[in-house]
Amino acid sequence: AAGGSTGSARGVLTAAPGKPAPRRKACNCKNSKCLKLYCDCFASSIYCNGCNCKDCHNNPEHEAERQDARQSTLEKNPNAFQAKIKKGGQGGSEHSSGCHCKKSKCLKKYCECFEALVFCGEKCKCLDCENYAGSIALQERKAKCRDGRKAVSVTPPKQQPVATVELSATTTPGNVPLPIHRANYRTSTGVSA
Numbered sequence: 161a162a163g164g165s166t167g168s169a170r171g172v173l174t175a176a177p178g179k180p181a182p183r184r185k186a187c188n189c190k191n192s193k194c195l196k197l198y199c200d201c202f203a204s205s206i207y208c209n210g211c212n213c214k215d216c217h218n219n220p221e222h223e224a225e226r227q228d229a230r231q232s233t234l235e236k237n238p239n240a241f242q243a244k245i246k247k248g249g250q251g252g253s254e255h256s257s258g259c260h261c262k263k264s265k266c267l268k269k270y271c272e273c274f275e276a277l278v279f280c281g282e283k284c285k286c287l288d289c290e291n292y293a294g295s296i297a298l299q300e301r302k303a304k305c306r307d308g309r310k311a312v313s314v315t316p317p318k319q320q321p322v323a324t325v326e327l328s329a330t331t332t333p334g335n336v337p338l339p340i341h342r343a344n345y346r347t348s349t350g351v352s353a
Contacts, residue, residue: 186211194218195229205241258283266291267301
């Protein structure tokens with residue numbers, strides 16, 4: 161049976177009366193039966209509905225199998241179904257566990273932080289990160305996206321105030337201090353100081 165279910169049932173994301181339904185990406189699962197965390201619907205704890213998936217079991221007709229898969233996932237990772245992007249104080253947001261990018265410099269949608277429109281934070285373990293406030297590469301990427309399909313804006317995470325720093329290894333060529341969390345980032349040559 162192809163993709164998802166219809167109707168309103170437990171676990172289905174529905175809108176409040178008089179409000180439009182929240183947008184989400186339709187999944188395209190082919191072999192997982194939509195019972196693995198890489199299915200966006202399953203990971204969001206909602207049934208597939210209007211998706212492009214094949215042999216979908218993330219629907220009310222397969223509720224027992226769905227609950228078994230959910231329980232098995234929770235045994236391995238108790239935080240599996242919690243939101244990855246947490247709203248922080250002062251209007252900022254941050255990734256709850258951080259990204260682990262190695263080659264994208266956190267400027268592509270492979271990066272969970274970039275895709276969620278937040279800067280990389282202290283919990284990230286990325287290499288050669290360019291997804292931070294004041295990054296010229298990030299500004300160029302945003303301009304490229306703006307010229308293309310849509311604009312990308314990044315919400316800054318809650319950070320400690322950055323003290324004024326004289327030109328050193330922790331400043332950029334324009335004498336802009338790097339964010340505090342950048343000091344612990346790994347680079348392709350090792351850990352930066």
